[in-house]
Amino acid sequence: MTRKLRIATRGSALALAQTGMIGAELTRLTGVDVTITVITTEGDTSRASLASIGGTGVFASALRAALVEGSCDLVVHSLKDLPTANYPGLVLGAIPRREDPRDALCARDGLTLAELPPGARIGTGSPRRVAQLLSLRPDVTVVDIRGNVDTRLAKVSSGELDAVVLAAAGLTRLQRLDAVSEFFDLAIWPTAPGQGALAIEAREEDSIPELMTIHDANTGLSIAAERAVLAALEAGCSAPVGASAVLEGSSLNLSAVVYAADGSSELESNRSAVLPSGVSAGVSSSGLSRSAGEAAAAELGSAVARQLLDGGAGELAALGAAS
Structure with a gap:
């Protein structure tokens, strides 16, 4: 019998296009039969500004609830919309190769x-x-x-x-x-942590080994560093924070900027780290567990965030209010 997977997504043209790409790739690589379900989120129905309704995380909550209750097996997010805090019962099953982050x-x-x-x-x-x-x-x-x-x-x-x-x-x-x-050149215009990447979430208890066929380890390393900046700043997805990580050989270079809301001032931090050699991503029953490389990337992001906070980033951008 052909294995079946149900993938939930938002109903926008972009969300459907992204999910369709993931479903087609899973079918091509593994032969799994994919069906797509559309979920309406608060971010889709509200006309208020994203900042006033809780930032871009509002796009993820309804999808995650559907996954937890068993209405689907996977959900596809734009990774920049995904809050950095862990969601009980869910794991990040795969991060496909990143598209242009600019x-x-x-x-x-x-x-x-x-x-x-x-x-x-x-x-x-x-x-x-x-x-x-x-x-x-x-x-x-x-x-x-x-x-x-x-x-x-x-x-x-x-x-x-x-x-x-x-x-x-x-x-x-x-x-x-x-x-x-x-x-816009990333050197002068860093974008949201995770921009250009997709995140596929699954339930922690499920076994979906097919997800590893679409995971890109290099993208995972860059994303781990960028999202660690956001997490350590305790900033929400919509905070005025830009981060860009680039892997060059075994060196991961990270740049992050925190802006005043009116653009009048900014703080920047740039750091690099040499990642452990010969490291492969660990695999859990559903997908990924943190590899040594991702742990090192996350520590780089945390170090950059600490430097920004020491320079007054929290006061500059009122980060606590953006969480």
């Missing part, structure tokens, strides 16, 4: 951020992006927006906004890179 500007007439006129209206729902925009262009007007990728892009094509800032990964997965007028 942010992208989608502006009218193909303009770059530098080319937009003073007073230009730029849309985003992310406090981090607000701070970054105002840091580089304090003369623009940043407009809080919600909605899926097409809804946001339509605000530019209609003339309501001059530009929006979106994740390059989502635009790639939706085949909408034609809308991009500029990609």
Whole structure:
């Protein structure tokens, strides 16, 4: 009998595209029969700003509840939307290879951020992006927006906004890179911890060895460092924090920035760590257990966060209020 797996996801075009990719890859590699179930989350129904309803973690809660109660076997998240705290009874089963982690500007007439006129209206729902925009262009007007990728892009094509800032990964997965007028360099515009990566969660007691066929160990190391920054800062998913980790050989290089909400100031920390050699990811019944490499990556993230906190990051960005 063909093994069957039920995967739950949000109902947005991007969430469905991402989950479809994961399901197709699992079927291709293992022959498992995948069905997809759509779950409506608070983040999908509320029109309030993400910061006011608890940050991007609101997208994960309903999916996790469905998984715990047995309505599905797996859930697919955008990893940047996943809170750093462990969820009782669930494990992170796999992190597939990361897509482009950069942010992208989608502006009218193909303009770059530098080319937009003073007073230009730029849309985003992310406090981090607000701070970054105002840091580089304090003369623009940043407009809080919600909605899926097409809804946001339509605000530019209609003339309501001059530009929006979106994740390059989502635009790639939706085949909408034609809308991009500029990609922001991670060196000056670090993105949300985990941006560009997907997270597949499973129940702790289940045995789903197929997940290891889609797990990417190098992505897991980078993600462990970036999310450790967020966890050690005790900041929520929507806090004005950017982090970017890059693996070069056995060296993991991590840069993190905490911004004042209005972009008027920022604190940055850059550190590297040589990871243990010859380490392979440990595997639990459902998927991953922390490897020595991931533990070292997480310690690097914690060290960066401690340096930021020592420099006054908590007061700068009011991180406690963003948790």
